[in-house]
Amino acid sequence: NFMLTQPHSMSESPGKTISISCTRSSGSIASNFVQWYQQRPGSAPTIVIYEDNERPSGVPDRFSGSIDSSSNSASLTISGLKTEDGADYYCQSYDDNDHVIFGGGTKLTVL
Amino acid sequence: QVQLVQSGAEVKKPGSSVKISCKASGGIFNSNIISWVRQAPGQGPEWMGRIIPILGTANYAQKFQGRVTITADKSTTTAQMELTRLRSEDTAIYYCAREMSSSSWFGPWGQGTLVTVSS
Secondary structure: OOOEEOOOEEEEOOOOOEEEEEEEOOOOHHHOOOEEEEEOOOOOOEEEEEOOOEOOOOOOOOEEEEEEOOOOEEEEEEOOOOHHHOEEEEEEEEOOOOOEEEOOOEEEEEO | OOEEEEOOOEEEOOOOOEEEEEEEEOOOOOOOEEEEEEEOOOOOEEEEEEEEOOOOEEEEOHHHOOOEEEEEEOOOOEEEEEEOOOOHHHOEEEEEEEEOOOOOOEEEEOOOEEEEEOO
16 A cells, blocks of 8 residues: 655745645556545545546635646645635545545645 | 434443444435545544445455444435444544545545544
């Protein structure tokens, strides 16, 4: 099985743009879709990006996803940061046996 | 509206078992996959396993093989997850979630059930 590694924490100012990385330890990042979830304290995670770069209805277009085969990583980019974007973000993928793998999470502070 | 509602918090002794239920509504049950994910305090989510209710087939993460059983009752549109031989490290919030078969993403999620394992 592979691991998904995220930065433990990140901080940025309102209005700026930030990218959170998710690096796959083995195998190609392009082999299996990557999802991103936002989680606020006391709540269940909610999907913000699925299938690498698809945005569910209701998620602002300030959120976007991408993958980079050269670094074997996926990224969640949030533009025009708002204080309410401060939350924990998790990437998620799956292996060839359809076993699900989550990243360790990134705590985003917007202030 | 698609919704998953879970049973309430549990306090268990080490070595015992816990069974959590997840009631599905809004047409989610028969045509989807239900997965169980847990999250220990301060940790990221951890996938435990899934069931396809219409088939009744389940598969589990290797870490939980032999300790977890996931079942589904189509008549009540309820999925259940039982975890046995509990230890303190199993203290966590347990979530059920619909899993999209195309690419294994999750949504919606249940509200979560806190399981505390303590002597």
